[in-house]
Amino acid sequence: MHIVSLAGGIGGARFLRGLRATEPDATITVIGNTGDDITLFGLRVCPDLDTVMYTLGNGIDEEQGWGRAKESHVVKEELAAYGMEPQWFGLGDRDFATHIVRSQMLAAGYPLSQITEALCARWQPGVRLLPMSDDRCETHVVIEDEHGKRAIHFQEWWVRLRASVPAQSFALVGADTAKPAPGVLEAVEEADVVILPPSNPVVSIGTILQIPGIRDALTPKTVVGVSPIIGGAPVRGMADACLTAIGVETTAQAVLELYGPDLIDGWLVAEEDEGVALDGVRVVARPILMHDAEAAADIARTALDLALELT
Ligand code: GDP
Ligand code: FO1
Ligand code: CA
Ligand code: CA
Numbered sequence: 001m002h003i004v005s006l007a008g009g010i011g012g013a014r015f016l017r018g019l020r021a022t023e024p025d026a027t028i029t030v031i032g033n034t035g036d037d038i039t040l041f042g043l044r045v046c047p048d049l050d051t052v053m054y055t056l057g058n059g060i061d062e063e064q065g066w067g068r069a070k071e072s073h074v075v076k077e078e079l080a081a082y083g084m085e086p087q088w089f090g091l092g093d094r095d096f097a098t099h100i101v102r103s104q105m106l107a108a109g110y111p112l113s114q115i116t117e118a119l120c121a122r123w124q125p126g127v128r129l130l131p132m133s134d135d136r137c138e139t140h141v142v143i144e145d146e147h148g149k150r151a152i153h154f155q156e157w158w159v160r161l162r163a164s165v166p167a168q169s170f171a172l173v174g175a176d177t178a179k180p181a182p183g184v185l186e187a188v189e190e191a192d193v194v195i196l197p198p199s200n201p202v203v204s205i206g207t208i209l210q211i212p213g214i215r216d217a218l219t220p221k222t223v224v225g226v227s228p229i230i231g232g233a234p235v236r237g238m239a240d241a242c243l244t245a246i247g248v249e250t251t252a253q254a255v256l257e258l259y260g261p262d263l264i265d266g267w268l269v270a271e272e273d274e275g276v277a278l279d280g281v282r283v284v285a286r287p288i289l290m291h292d293a294e295a296a297a298d299i300a301r302t303a304l305d306l307a308l309e310l311t
Contacts, residue, residue, distance in 0.1 A: 001023065007204070012030075036048050038154075139170055141154055141156075175210045175211060193221070195307060229273075270285065
């Protein structure tokens with residue numbers, strides 16, 4: 001069986017660990033979000049790709065959900081001693097090595113997809129991890145504060161401001177001319193089913209769907225999604241601030257409508273969201289809280305079974 005999955009960071013990675021566990025013989029291709037990517041200190045950082053790679057490769061800081069386990073921060077302290085900015089983004093020493101390898105390969109002319117493959121040769125995530133695009137494509141956020149109206153990088157809004165200043169809109173800079181990375185459309189074409197983990201519907205899944213060609217490739221497939229919203233709130237993170245910015249309510253119903261019945265065939269919601277409904281979509285209410293790896297595998301099983309039933 002060939003499964004294609006789209007993924008952001010923590011929510012996507014934890015779900016994928018469950019998917020891999022429940023269907024160990026399947027080929028899983030993951031299309032990762034690179035809209036969060038940022039260049040810091042001359043190094044290219046790809047938070048969502050790294051979160052998936054470290055989580056599936058058993059190198060993640062489990063508590064934090066991003067970054068490396070057993071991390072130290074000597075380089076960060078030394079950079080701060082030189083007064084180097086930004087100081088609001090915490091890169092750890094072990095993590096730095098990943099960004100050095102990636103940046104060196106980018107400078108040598110390798111595309112991000114090949115670099116990700118090279119990094120995964122170490123981590124052996126058990127899935128094929130592809131960036132959504134090899135073309136640089138970054139999410140920026142339009143805000144208005146005491147400095148006026150301006151666009152800032154997504155990481156500055158998310159990490160430095162903790163989404164405390166309302167986003168007026170999001171812009172995926174570079175999306176209009178970006179192409180899906182090599183292998184992305186081919187994987188979707190060959191997929192038996194497509195699963196959308198409970199990743200952020202705006203700045204993770206929504207971003208991937210903006211790369212020209214990806215959404216159109218997905219719609220003829222059987223697509224089952226897991227709601228990232230339970231009982232009117234995100235499980236973790238600030239997805240509500242992202243949804244509000246694009247005029248969508250923070251409910252499992254509204255996220256389903258945002259994706260639309262042309263994309264979604266099956267939708268997994270929490271039991272308290274039973275009653276969510278949309279013409280043309282099979283909605284199933286089940287526990288969808290990934291409190292541990294076993295729970296994540298159970299949720300992935302339910303999503304996969306629903307997809308196979310709808311195929
Ligand atoms: P990020 O890039 O690290 O923000 O991670 P993702 O975009 O992959 O996932 C973030 C989303 O996952 C958030 O909107 C959360 O509401 C959702 N999420 C996190 N944990 C769970 C969970 O256990 N169950 C469900 N249903 N959603 C979750
Ligand atoms: N998130 C934070 O809240 N603070 C940080 O300092 C931070 C550093 C960081 C470094 C590497 C990495 O891969 C991820 C990191 N994240 C950090 C998480 C990440 O930037 C965001 O949670 C996501 O991009 C939002 O999806
Ligand atoms: Ca992310
Ligand atoms: Ca479909």
